[in-house]
Each structure stands twice: as C-alpha cells, then as structure tokens.
Amino acid sequence: MPYRQLPQIQDLHRRFLDRLQHAQDDKEPRGLYEPIEYILSIGGKRVRPLLALIAARMFGDGEGLRAGMPVAMAVEVFHNFTLLHDDIMDESPLRRGQPTVHRKWDTNTAILSGDLMLIQAYGHLAESADPSRIPVLLNTFNRVATGVCEGQQFDVDFERKHHVTIEEYLRMIELKTAVLLGGALEMGALAAGAGQEDADHLYAFGRLTGLAFQLHDDLLDTFGEGAETGKLTGNDIIRNKKTFLYIKTLEALDAGEREELVHWFSHTPEDPAPKVARVTEMMRLRGIPELVAELRDDFQRDAYDHLEAVTGDSGWKAVLRAVAEGLLQRAS
C-alpha cells in the first residue's frame, strides 16, 4: 500500500495540518506574516514533519504526538524558510506551481519573512512539552541548520568549479538534503524521550535514505519515464546540472570523450534533443546508471540496517520503512 494511504500516516498528516493552519493568525504586521502563511499553505509533501512525528510516536506512545509536534513544526517551517530564500537566490518564478514569494510580493519581503520563519522554527522548538529536552533539541537543530546552509554554499561553489570530486558532491547533497531528513527523525525521537543511541540510528537511517533518494532523483531525471516524475526527462542535462551521474561519467571517460562531455555541458543548444541523446548514450555505454543504482541500493540497505537497530515500537518502524520505500518509488 502506498504510504500515504496508511491510516497512521493519514492521521499524523491531518493533525499536523491542523496545527500548521492557524500558526500565523492574528499576527501583525500582516505584510510580514501573510507571505509566511502563503508559503506554508501551498502544499508540499510534509515529509519532514511526518518523519518527526513518526519518530516521536515510536518512543512516546500516546504522548508522542504532543512531544513531537513542536519538532514537526520547527522542521517544516525551517524547510520552507530555506525554499523561500533559495528561490530568491535562484530567481525562481514558481514554487509548487504557484508564484514564489519574491515574485508575488518582492525580494525585501521575501528576505524578511524568511528571516522570521527561521526565528519561528526556533520558537516552535521552545514550545517543547518537556523543557529539560530543549538544550539537546537546540543543539541538534543548530547542527542541522548549519549543515543545510553549508550545503547550499557548496552547491553554489560547485557551479563555478571545473572539477568536483564524488566525495565533495556526496558531502554537498548530504548537507543540503539528507541531514534535515535525519535531523527530523533524531529530534522527533529525542523530544519523545528516546536515548541518544536510538536517536543516532534514526538520524543515520534518515541521512542514508536522503542520499539514496537524491541519487534516485538524479536517475529518474535522466533515465525515468516523463509520466513517472511529471517532469521532462533529461532536464538536468539540458540545464548543465553537475549531478552525481555527470561527475561519475566524467570520471569514467577517457580524455577525448571527457572533453566532449565538458563541451556539451558548457552550452545550452536551442534543440536539446541531440545533446540529451548523446549524453545519455555516453552514460549508458559506461554503465553509469547501473553503477548509480547500485550505490543508491547500498545506501538504502545501510539505512534499513540502522532502522533495524532502533529499539522503538515495531509497528511505527514498519511505517517508517514504508515511507522510505514510497520516497524511492515516487509513489508518494
């Protein structure tokens, strides 16, 4: 069953949206709070808060939901803050099919509303039911948030660099994507009273799933069916995006072909079809898709090993596994 249809997920999702919906009510000045309300209302899969709530339920039983909700709010508001500021930096016109905040309002509003969202994320942490847990949650949140900013800067740096190693690339996607998935689980568990060892295993599970998900995403973009992703296949190649596939291919090629690939990635031809065809051919000939799929599966296997080691409720562990499987199938 797709994880979205699990009754446990549907229940947590509904409760989370209830909490999210009125968070900006009655706050002034409206010019500051309306953009926050807007970005939080235009959807998204709410994966991070669900992970936090699942981890909290895994350790907190009936009280888990109350214990995990502040963390769920904190990670979702933080994630949307990063989207808001990233959209300014990337000059993106659309987010989830809707105008971005800096387009619907203006850049200054997007900067300031984003700043306040980051403060609000910490405000939610401070609402934790058990204040004695706040110092450890604060430390974890700071570590994760710092990592996300560092990952964003590495990504910017890579755009300008000629040579990026596989290790550097993996570190970048780890920071940019994986640590927040891991952090949501770790903090959800800690908020509900889990020990650090269990929290660490959940963090590792989230982090490795995040890495697997990113590689899966890269594969789908280049080798998936358009219908599967709702996006054009080959989009990363058209946009000269230095994905894991690209870097791995570059490593595998001999000098002449390497020059050809670098050349394809140095411009954006009017008709992208021959470029996409030739680049995917180069990738296929070197067995890159299989190689990346294998690495993805390694990450996911390691992730499940960490999940196995967690001592929390087995029913909720099964739910978590279903979520990971769902993310990797894009059945979500």
Next chain:
Amino acid sequence: MPYRQLPQIQDLHRRFLDRLQHAQDDKEPRGLYEPIEYILSIGGKRVRPLLALIAARMFGDGEGLRAGMPVAMAVEVFHNFTLLHDDIMDESPLRRGQPTVHRKWDTNTAILSGDLMLIQAYGHLAESADPSRIPVLLNTFNRVATGVCEGQQFDVDFERKHHVTIEEYLRMIELKTAVLLGGALEMGALAAGAGQEDADHLYAFGRLTGLAFQLHDDLLDTFGEGAETGKLTGNDIIRNKKTFLYIKTLEALDAGEREELVHWFSHTPEDPAPKVARVTEMMRLRGIPELVAELRDDFQRDAYDHLEAVTGDSGWKAVLRAVAEGLLQRAS
C-alpha cells in the same frame, strides 16, 4: 568620565573582542564564513554585548563573565545579522565606512551568510554554562528577535503610508531598536542566575533607554551640531524620513501648514538648504524640539527608576547608568 574609559568597561570590551575574534576560524566553506568574519570585524560600538556582560556581572560575580558571554555573542551576532540583511534591503553601499557584504561579495552571499549568522546566534545561546537556563533564554531571544523583524516591517510599511500616529511610530522604534537593548540586559541577567523580576526591570531600563536614545538621535540629526554627530545636520529632513519630530510636527500644525510640510516631504530639491531651513523653522515655532526633549527625558527618568529597583550589585548598576548617560550624550 566617559563610560568607554571606565576600567570595568574596558575589561569587558577586551574580553568580548577576544571571544569574537576567532569564532569563524577553520570553518568551511570559506565563501560562507568569510563574510561573517568580515561584518563582525569592521567595528561597531559593541553596546549590546557590553550590556549583556554588565548585567551578568551584576548578578553572577566572578562567574558572571562566563555565564554572560554566550548571550553577549548571541546578541552581537544577531545585531550584525540584521545589519547585513537590512543593508541588502536598503541597497546601502557602506557600513561603518566599509563596503557592505552584498557589495563586497554579492546579494546571494549576503542572504546566505546572514541566515547562518542568525543560526549562529542561537548556537551561542546553546553554549550557556547552565543548561537549565537555556529554555528561558531561548524564549526571551525568540520574543526579542521576532520583535526586531516586526519593527523592520512596520518601518517599511510606514514609508508607504500617508498617516502614521505617534503611537505607531513609538511602537516601531521600540521593536526595531529598544527591545534588543532591553533583551541583551534581560538575557545577561537571566544567564547569570537573576530572578525574572530583576531581569524585567533591566529589560524595562534598556527598552526605555533605547526609546530615549532614538528620540535623542532624531533631535541631534535635525538640531544638533554637525561636529557632535559626525553627520550633516538635517539629513533626516533631506531624506524625507518620517521621524518622531516630523510626525509630532504634523500633529501640531493647522491644515494649511500641514499641507506645506507634506509637500516639502514629497520631494528632494537639488539645493536642500531652503527646505531644511523652513522645516526646522516650522518645528521650532511649534516648540517641537522642546517637546521631544521632554519626552526623551521622561523615558530616561523612567529608565533610571527601573534601574534603581534592580537588586543586583550597586557598582555594576553605576556602570550601567554611566553607559546610558554616555549613549545620550554621544560621548561614546
């Protein structure tokens, strides 16, 4: 004696700069941390961290410095974060006589580095020597930081509004400036073990001093000697800035003169001298400078009453009074 020459202030200032100096060492990626190092190194009076450290010494004796340092770092990093993002929004080329971060690097760097500074401010809070104090510090910091963002938005809104009341204006400067001065004192005291009542009195002292300071600053800008402020007199009038003086004058005028004042503030003539002369004349004729000076003195008197009520060390209370006097004389 000017407060900067007090041995207690010089000692705290030196220790604070020692702590500040190496906070960004060895952190990667450098493209993210160098702008932070830069903005924190180009000076400023360090008033907010000094306030936090004085309050901590007032209650923590020998341990006060260690207890107060995380708060001192948090408020200084937070304050510089607001400057960094404000400079983007205002398109300011200079800060403290040096190029702003978005000019020296670029806007995207300034956004992201600023975001990380806000996270770092919370990181410093989390370093508090007594973890049981962290929840109350976190709540106070969130309240203050939220206020500063709201104040910034009110300021933006006022630029576009025709009519701003005195109450609205005071609320704006309270949020934009005064709450962080009060918050630095409140958090410094709380970190060193003060009770909430003493912390509240210190907050009120800082808030009222901040309000008095802002009115003093407005007065100096329009009626001070250029030599006293290092700025051109009448700068606010030339820039059509709706200060307390302007709003108060508008309230006091009859309909015909009100129209004249609004007209002067609707454009920026090539030669500003006649505009400055006429506007200051209108203000003088209605006794506005005296009225504003009186309100400033009322705020400051109330501030000293709150300081009197604080139960902490009287030597450090005298130091704090000297700082407030110094700020209001601009002898600093």
